[in-house]
Amino acid sequence: MRLSHWLGGSIRRTLLVVLVPGMLLVFSAELWLAWRTASEAADAAYDRSLLGAVKSIDSSISTASGGLGVELPYRMLEFFELTANGQVYYRIATEDGLVEIGSSDLPLAPSPLQSGKPQFHEGVYFGEPVRVGSYARELSTPLAGQPGPQRVVIQVAETLEARTDFRRSLVLQSVARDFLLVAVASTLFGLAIAWAMRPLARLRQDVEARPPQDLTPMDSEGVPAEVLPLVGAINHHIGRNREQAEARRRFIDDASHQLRTPLTTLATQVAFAQREDDPAALREVMDNIRQQLDETIRQTNQMLSLAKADSAAPEPELLDAVVLAEDLMRRWWPMAREQGVDLGLQAPMATLPFRGEPGLLKEALSNLLHNAIRHGGAGCHVTLAVGHSEDRVRFSVVDNGPGLPPDELARAGERFFRGRQGPLPGSGLGLAIARTVAQRHGGEMRVSAGPEGRGLEVTMELASAGTSARDPG
Template sequence: MLRPNPPEQLAARAAAPSTSRARSLRARLVLWLALPLVVYVAADAWLDLAAARHNADLVHYHSLDTAAQMISGQIEWEDGRLRVSVPPAALAVFAAPETPVRDQIAYQVSTEDGRLLAGRLDFGTRPAFDTVGLADTGTYADLLEGQPVHVAAVVRTMYDAGRTERVVTRVAQTMNGRDAMIRQLWWPSTVRQLALVGLALAMILIGLTLELRPILRLAGNVSARAPTDLAPLDPEGLQRELQPIAGAFNQYLQRIADNALTQKRFIADAAHQMRTPLAILDTQMQVAAQTNADDALHEVLKAARTSTRNLADLINDLLLLSQAEASAATSETVELLQVARTVLEDLALLADGRRIDLGMEAAEQPVWTSGNRTLVAALLFNLVDNAVRYTQEGGHVTVQVSADYGWAMLTVTDNGPGIPPDAYARVFERFTRLAGTQTQGSGLGLAIVRQIVDRMGGQIALAPGPGGTGLAVTVWLRRAGAPAAA
């Protein structure tokens, strides 16, 4: 048995965007919001790194300068010679660093003429007095045994019995501790800022998702509508910025509804105005056919009456189609078994004339749906009428009324010539007739059926009949409970 796809699922599939072409508004908003945050964090991290380097350099140079000053203070004359004793306190400055990283420390005390008083002989790449020039103290960067170091230099002028001599004290330290201090000063704040950016982006995504839900609900509302549903959108629940969009869309819907109503009125008025002269013309031809005229004139009158009847059927179909388009989606509770019996009684004479076995398979319990009773009857009448007209003489047409999974089902099955599967979609178009069809008709029967089904929020499907012969047309209408009176 065929089963329908719920209209909500069909609408959701139709509304699904193409990911290859669609541009995500949420992604673009996140990008615009994240870009200044990332730029700010990057600039702030760079400034923090520069500040951390500056502070680490100040601490590093201060320690070196303190040690150099302490060593320089221990230089003195002894028996006409310069002597220096390095106090343990001078190197104790580096004994307990703020970081667990150990550095190499070196010092040198030398005179202006290059005589070494204490410390290392090879000390960096620059001469001692070139590093400070005329100043008494100085700091600079150098290389010691291939490693980068910071150096602090202190120059002291020693006086003894009218003799003077300048002595420079230099203390060097590798930069491992300084680099570790930079990381300690800079990295935690950077991590906190990155965490804040991540939290901000997460909140932005959550906020955009929540704030875009009204748009998605609005899109789902529009997509789930029937093609003829032009009711205005409800702007309640939309943000203030989105309400003008809904208002503009409602104005557009109103213009479409006005144009559609004008066309429907024109069709209805034109069809109604044409029915009266056609009825008069048919009556006049009936009277003329009863006169003593020759056989040729009778044939002409018969053909003219057939044409007027076909035209009258077309006008009636147009009026019914206009009624189906203009009717409300639901109006009353309809019992399908009663409707089916009435339709079969109306078409029994036509079926007998073609020796068609017209029958019904009824459900054990009444089956109810909500809709317009006249339109439901017209829906089933068109299906059965088409089956009787297109089935060969001596065939059979069966109407089945049943219920399944919350749906009220009408199935019309025949053993006629059927419809090719590739033409299933085209037969619901207006004024469509398949090639090779001999039976006269307006080409509006299945179009009217489709219009009524869509109007009632149902579905319709075509399939081959039992054994692959003929045609089975199944209509699903939303099932309703029995009214209280029933």
């Protein structure tokens, strides 16, 4: 499982995963800094004691006898041992090593000593780590037989038990303090997250408490600015669902009304046929029933197609507009010939690729051709034209039939709008299906008068190659 997927399930988890390692890193850095500070503080404090012992020994050095004499301050060394809580060693020697008093094998300073400047370093004495303070100065009177200036080196060393205990004590205090701060900060952080998440919890409770039929917008009053985009998106989604629910309700009402009339007519015709004894009259009634049944089936199929175009998930395929038009011509040419209609195709001698849903497109164009052939009548010319532009594929059905009055052109494409079609029955869904399918494919449908103001021209413009069908949601 990817980290981003795991983190995406919870804001709290994301904050913890991001901030807790950061806090641990800061805690580790603070621990290292505390250890370093404690070490520097311990060295500074105990090195001052070492320097005091060195100065005390230095004040006891005498060369009056011609040699190097030292009156060791034993009380001061005993006190220093108690303070150091360990062993104390010393060494007094001339720089050339001819005279040496005390522990002769104490670790020497790692770098040359400068007169009057103490130097502190760590070393090992008899397998035990020690801290050594070294100091050098010129003797006021050189030793007997020694020409020129001469320096004396004074070293005092102590074991590290007291320093280590002092350093450990400081670090433990720092760790306890930092741990307390981290605990308090984590508690405050958790409380802050819980408090900051309250608007989201309240929003979730409001959504869950709503009945299924409640599609009113969410109240954004009192919502933090960071959550307002979420509330706006929810309200936008609620608005779209409300529009779809309203459209669905209107569709069901209109469909029930549209189907009730032909079904009632069928029931009346069947009842009449049951009472008819004349075979010729009975055959005429059966023919009327068949025509009414065919029209009812077509109307039902149109409503199902419209419902699919409204709500079905897009399933686009790579199509060729010219091939699609040729298939439609082969399908509708027999009906056109039977009706005495001249049906023609106007298409380029090339392929026009685009992405679309073949079932819905064939249904939409079939409705346009059926309307043109049916309402144009014998002697009418109907043309299916295919064209394209930079990013569009265009299907146009043009006829020179009676067309529509100018006041009805604006309403062409409304569901169940039939206009003044005379005696011919219809559902008023053909143009509505074409418009919905065109919008589903990222395009539009236009209805206008035909060439020279005669007939009707219906154009569907669809997204061209490389553009997928639009998601209806």
